[in-house]
């Protein structure tokens with residue numbers, strides 16, 4: 320049995336993810352680290368600032384090299400250094416096989432029910448293995464035979480826990496899987512399913528968003544490996560080790576977004592956007608924000624908006640629907656096709672209904688400053704998140720956190736993890752265009768009182784279940800999972 324004292328401070332903390340927490344660019348000849356948008360960094364950075372340690376990631380910053388010290392480390396954040404970043408440089412070939420290939424053309428569509436066929440290419444998988452090994456080498460170098468906790472993020476690194484465990488059996492290892500997990504019938508499509516499961520069982524603690532994902536994972540292990548499973552307690556015994564499998568629904572920094580939404584910059588931005596979008600002349604705004612991904616149901620959302628204009632002509636000339644959010648993974652065919660599909664739907668709707676300077680659908684496929692997103696969320700009468708399948712969907716939670724006026728209606732797909740918590744939203748099936756269009760109409764005709772009751776309830780939920788609570792629960796469970804006595808586990 321491993322001997323562990325149960326103080327977090329006794330361990331070196333190592334976080335591993337594909338994306339780096341700070342991206343470096345030269346500003347006035349000095350390298351400056353900026354935190355990229357996205358929930359993952361925002362969730363774990365406060366933990367790293369408090370505990371110190373090392374964050375290992377792939378290098379994607381233009382000026383990472385210029386920021387590195389002689390030991391290959393970068394101290395972050397730039398203004399108040401609290402922890403180190405170590406970066407792995409991948410060749411184009413490695414990145415194509417590992418990131419674009421197996422992770423995003425294989426595992427991503429495998430784990431999301433969006434009817435996009437996964438591509439399983441042996442060469443890609445070879446790179447996935449070798450890049451996971453390269454991450455393991457860097458982690459092991461950082462562990463340096465000291466007591467360490469390694470916290471691994473996401474589906475890019477499914478083999479990493481096993482590679483670390485093989486060499487360093489006493490290290491405490493946890494992983495959070497940020498996307499859904501499929502059932503055994505779907506996982507079977509993956510030619511390397513056993514190795515993936517075996518890799519993930521190198522963890523002491525394995526976290527998913529929802530208990531349904533945990534149950535799916537346990538069923539997959541039960542169906543494929545020679546393991547003892549206890550679905551009720553989420554325990555898997557395999558190769559003389561135990562993995563605890565638990566749900567941790569991820570969240571956002573509610574207070575931060577709430578404060579930003581009340582700021583003067585956001586008020587100014589709201590005034591500017593009101594003029595630009597004609598909201599000061601009585602127009603109303605509907606909003607969709609997404610990283611442009613085929614799992615987000617953007618064409619389905621546009622179909623519902625089109626149906627709304629068909630069925631309720633009173634919205635013609637009055638409602639502006641804005642689809643915003645940057646493109647993503649653009650060298651993959653299914654993502655290129657998505658852009659074509661979105662553009663053609665936007666053009667079709669605008670040609671059908673647009674008149675007299677009114678453009679029904681605006682499409683802004685770029686990254687925008689966070690103050691602009693805050694202002695848009697505050698201005699939008701409704702926000703529609705129509706994922707075909709989504710681990711959580713943080714955009715829905717961000718809309719709620721920005722509504723400091725307790726107004727606005729969230730329309731949310733039943734197939735997003737967030738629908739389990741955000742019960743004040745109008746829940747839709749993105750494939751059911753008629754029902755989706757009716758939900759938009761309902762949002763636009765809902766009484767003030769009902770909007771406020773629903774929004775207040777959702778704001779309380781997100782304020783309470785915030786990102787700090789998520790990170791704290793993971794760390795607590797990780798410390799407990801690594802102790803031999805599992806009967807003392809709390810939920």
Ligand code: G6P
Pocket residue numbers: 338359473474497498610647648
């Ligand atoms: C999902 C994944 C994250 C990923 C993000 C952005 O949310 O779970 O791990 O970072 O998408 O995708 P990208 O491929 O740009 O990192």
